[in-house]
Structure formats: C-alpha cells, structure tokens
Amino acid sequence: MDTLPLAVTGDDAGPLTPAQLRELYSLMVAVRHLDTSAIAWQRQGIIPGYAPELGQEAAQVGSGYAVDTTRDFVFPTYREMGVARTMGVDMVGYMSTHKATWHGGLYDPVESRLAPIQAVVAGSVLHAVGWAHGQTLEQKDGVALTYFGDGASSQGDVHEAMNFAAVMKAPVVFFVQNNGWAISVPTDRQVAGGSVAARAAGYGMPALQIDGNDVVAVVEATRRAFGHARSGNGPVLIEAMTYRRGPHSTSDDPGRYRSLDEERDGAGADPLERLKQRLLADGAADEAFFADALAAAKAEEEQIRTGIQALGSRPGTEMFDLVFQETTPALQAQAANWREESEHV
Amino acid sequence: MSNSILEGVDAEGDSTADSTADSTADSTVKGTAKNAESPATTVMSMQQALNRALDEVLAENPKAVIFGEDCGRLGGVFRITDGLQAKHGTQRVFDTPLAESGILGMSVGLAMAGFHPIPEVQFDGFAYPAINQIVCQIARMNYRSRGTMPMPITLRVPSFGGIRAPEHHGESLEALFAHVPGLKVVSPSNPHEAYHLLKYAATRPDPVIFMEPKSRYWQKGEVDPGNADPSGGAPEGAKVMREGRHLTLVAWGAMVARCLQVAELAAEDGIEIEVLDLRWLKPIDTAALAASVRKTRRAVVVHEAPLTSGLGAEVAQLITQSCFDTLKAPVERVTGFDVPYPSGDLEDEYIPNIDRILFGIQRVLEYKRG
C-alpha cells in the first residue's frame, strides 16, 4: 500500500549511497549483536530481563536513520533499542532500563531526542501528536516519529492520536512495526481487517505498508513520510511488516503458542542477510567489510556490557528527589524517615 | 474468636492435624471437619490454587467466561489460566486484542447479557487505561439501572511489586479501587486464601476487584478446598493469621507474609504480635479490626501502596473510631512512599521491609501519653 504523494525534495530524497548502505549494515550488525548478547546477559544474571527485537533490525535502524536529531523527536516503546543505537543514544544509559536501574533509562531524553523508554503499550503515541502540534504552534519544522506495534494498534489511544494528528495536520510519522505477535496473540487475532495501514484512509491520512525487513525500503519510506510531514501536509502512517523472531521477553516461552516451522515461515528472509547480499551484488562491500563490521559490533557490545556491569544502583534518595520539580514537606519527611530507617543505597 | 489458619497449615499431611488437635480446642473442630468434609489438603502454589478455583468456577457456572490478553492459548503470562482454554473451550476462555478499556467495557456488555465475566488485566498498571470503564461503568451500572442490571464482574489484577519488573508492573491500586462506590476489593495472602476468595468473589452478583499478590504466586502452601475457614469466619471478613496480645499488625496481600516474619522476630524480643489479614479491602471488616485492637491496644498498618491517602489511613480511622478509649498509642502506618513505584534496583528500598516495620512497632510500643 502506498497512498503517499510522491513530492519529496531536498537532501534526503536521493538514493542511498554505497557508503550509507554500508553504514546501515554496520548499524544492523551492532544492533543484532547487542540484542542477542542481552539475552545472554540475562541468562548470566547481569540483567533481570530483556525484550529482544531479533528480526526487527531493518525496521528500527532504517526508520531511525531518517531522523534528524537537530530538529526531530522520537517516541519509543520498550523495544526500540535499534532506533536508539541508530540515533546515537548512549547505550549504557539505554540498556540500564533492562538492568532495572531506572525505568525510563539513564540517557538524557532531551539531549538525545529520544523520549524515555515507555512501558505502557501505546503510551506515547499521543505525546508525539502534542509535540508535533507544538512545532506547528511555533512554526518550527521538526517532525515527531512515534513507534508502536500491531498489538498497540488495538488501544483506543492510537485512534485518538491519529484522529487528533489528522485534524490538526500535526507533523507526525506513525511508525507501526507489525511484528506478527503481541506476546502470544498473532496479528490475525489482533488487527481486524489485517492491516493497520488501511486504517489511515479513515483519517484521510496517507499511508505506506512496506517490507519492514528491507532496510532500504524502510529508509526511503520514512524519508518520504518525514518530507511530507515537514512540508506541512500533516501526518503519515507507515506499517513496516516484520517478524518478532524471538520471544516477547527473556522469560517468554514461544513454544507454548507457535511452532518452529511457523516461526521459520513467518520470519521470511533475514534482514541482515538481505542487505549483505545486496551489498555483495552491488560490489559495495566485501567479506573483509562484513568481518570488520562484526568485530566492531563485538567490541561495542563488550564496552556496553562492561558499562552495564559497572553500573551501580541509583541512590535511593533519587526516589524522592525526582518526583517533583518542587518537592513537598510530606515527601521530605518520608525521605528523612527512609534515610534513618532503611537507607541501603 | 477467629483462629489462625496457618497454625493448621504449617503442619504437613494428615498426621499434623492430630498433633495440633492436642494443642487447641479449635483444631479439634478443624480435624473433625477435615475428616468429615474434605479428605485431604493439597500443597500447591498460589498460581495453582487460582487456576484450580477458576477451573471449578467455569465448571460450576456455565455463564462464567474468562478473557484478557494472553489468557487463552498461552494460559496467561503467570499461567493462572493455564489449560483452561483447552479444557473449557475457546468460547469460555479467550484472548482479546490488546486493549484494557476494551476488555472492561466488553465485560459490562457481557454482564448485561447475563454472563459472569472474569476478565484479567495483565498487570496492575494496565488497569489505568481501563479506569474509565471500571469507574464510570462497571462500578455504577447497578445503581444507574436501579438494580436491574447487576455487574457480576470479577476483575483479576496481578498486583503489587517485588519481582523486579518494568514500569507499571508493580503498582498497588487498592486505595484507588476502594474509593470508588460500587466496587468491592479483595486480596489473598496465601494459596488457601487465593483458592477460596477467588471462588467466592467469582460467584458474587457485584463487581469485585481481585488483587493477586504476584510476588507470592510461586509460594506453596496447603489448600483445604473443603474448608475455607475452620474458625467459621465470614467469607467477607478479615482473618487472624497469628494471635498475639501486645500489638496488631494489619496487612493484606504480599505484606501478610512479611508481617508474619516480623511477628516471629518480635517474639524473640518478648513482644507478642497479632497479625490480621484484612483480606477484604472493601468492605473492611471493622468488627475484626475492633476485636483485635481492643485486645492488643496497639496497631500498625502495613501496605506497599504510597502513604498519602492510602488504605492505611482508612484502617487507622476505623481503629481509632472503635478503640479510641483503649488505644495506648496512635495507629502507625508503615507503607511505600509517595513516589512512583521504582525500578527493581530500588524496589527493596520502597517496599516496607522488616526493619521499617519493626521501627513502626517500636514507635507504638514506646509511645507515652501527654
């Protein structure tokens, strides 16, 4: 599906260069390696839990790649590690949420242009609309990019967000990663009509349904959507069709609701392998490049793991200090009481 | 007088029924009841106890239906509905799309159509998106319809903290629910209570919020299916889980087990603590509160939820009302703080720990009038 007018001009409109394709590959390898390593960290007791994104590397890296962090703002869920990495977010700060250090992560959301990690399904979709409308009010040209999944598309807030954005012509790109599963519930038991993108028509909003495992298609679609929204034409919905190859989380057992055969059939071609074959076919990269990319990914993971292991608990006083900008006497009294009776960290 | 069910439950197998029969009159009665009505108690986890209760409710009431996110094929993320879809069919136990307001709003319609919905919101914090339907619809449809449209809805909510989970997976919402006219609220503290309270709640003609203490799901204990309360207490009442004469600890859900630990430690210091499991957070068993505190003359309320406007305030007021003349000290509250439930690293700083409860007890013990 493609109902987005072809009207994009500007720097981003050209085809991806070989150097950019190589960069995308390097990012995807870094994300894949960190993601699979994080599962191992959980098994080793380094972190209590993790929500893997295996199979969604192209959707995340490709869409994150289109973001201009000097003016855009991104609203993630809890499964956007690949977007964060692509945007250059401090990854120890990002992964700290999975170490149960701080719910929203320890990275600076304002500086990095990535809103705090969001555990509420569809929780931040309306925030993107508000942020985007702020751009309209101040005549700025930033675009809000908001992520959610096929499961989240069932939440009423998503309807409200799309309707608001379309009514207000807010510069929002709604990016749905349709990964086929909401924990144990497949998309056909979740999304009536079979397509989230099809719903855009009801809001008079253009939509693109794309192959979310093809990083080039994802970058191009997201750039077009950004161009449309940035030019004052209102919101765009992108539905990237992909597949959650792994479990919902490190304590999920997919064997209870899908077979290995179903997984293999549903997953399609591996996004990394696809880009690799394209690079080889184009003569844009050789085996040495792929080996270097993997080595760099391993070194990066090592560094992030070291950072995560070195990360101590936050001081307990932060529980009290960060509730308000202006604290209350009652809260100060509770903090004092806590310090006296049970301060451990 | 109500008797601790734990005294009997601590014992293993039938032989223990005999051993406790010697010590108290009540357990003799219990032993008789056990032999007559229920051949055996079974050791099971709270997960299993809840699963069994739901299985029986489905078997006994053809109008009971269970639904929610991942309740069907997966059997729930905590396996509370494990196997129920296979046994009772996809019409009785089913997965819904991922929308809590949808789940609860749909429950209203099903109730209007004569069903007994037993929906689940997957975690406490997921109830927030459904608050509109819970508060504006479920809680007041009976009233709005002048009693012609009762809402026999049993909303199961895995609740409270203690498992190092992400945000919105460790909330304590009892005060929020209890404040809403038209809702009843209950929370079990062990497998036996879980089995009986869920079976009771799921057969009521009114909406009941059933708060399952998720940190206790894996804890095993004896369940006597044929004997909810050997002491003959009311099904909507509180229960004394340990008797004592110096101070009453009032708690519910996961905090009951912690208070029992505290009582054990306090005994080492010569302080005999009574632990009252409130069980029902609405309605609150004021008679049981009064009876216990009239005896002990001192009370501390313990809950995980934040302090301000928490249920501890309600409990303290009810105690003050009924026991003002005999109280030796103001009722203390040991609770979570007025902060959003923290990440796993700080969880133990937030949830009332043994020392904080002991400090609260000590403040009450050393209180001097004037």
Added chain:
Amino acid sequence: MAEISFPLPDLGEGLIEATVLEWLVSPGEQVERNQPLVEVETTKSAVELPSPQAGKVVRIYGGPGDKINVGEPLIEFEVPDNTAGIVGTVPKEEAPKRRVRLSAVLDED
C-alpha cells in the same frame, strides 16, 4: 528443576532415522530456542536441527556416527520449576534479616 526431553523429530518424507554428524551443543550449556543443536544426516541430506526450547542442556543422545530413530530421545533440557512471568524475576525466599530489636516495658493495665 524439571527435565524436558525432546525426541528426534519427524524430518519428513517418511524418513525413520538419522545419523548424528556433530553435536553443536554440549551438556551444561545454556541454549536458546532456535539455536542449532545438532547436525544430522538422513538418506536425503544433512540438516541442522534447531532447539525447540530455551534451557540448560542436561543430556544428549548419540555421538557422531550413531543412528537415532524418529521419536527416540535426542536431547534433554533442565528448566526451572518456577519460571518468572513475562517480566521480572521469581523472588527468592530468604531467611528474614533484621537490624532493629524491640524494647518495651509493657504495663498490663
């Protein structure tokens, strides 16, 4: 801890046995679902079998060259009895610890 055993799956086309070529995991190792476990050869081809389960390998059956019949044990995993819910961890039961001791002169009035 519980042990879960998996038999050699039906590899299709009416094949009733396979020969172990090489085990890619060993006892004591933590493996993930879909991770290649073993390379086996049938009369048709050599294939890698993916793990149907995440868990710790307890036992593997057959060394290189050994034949295994479809339906006979291939591998056993150890899985914990108490698995966490979809998030978080199962709390450990610990003996209660205290710093605070109570002291009181309890008059009996």
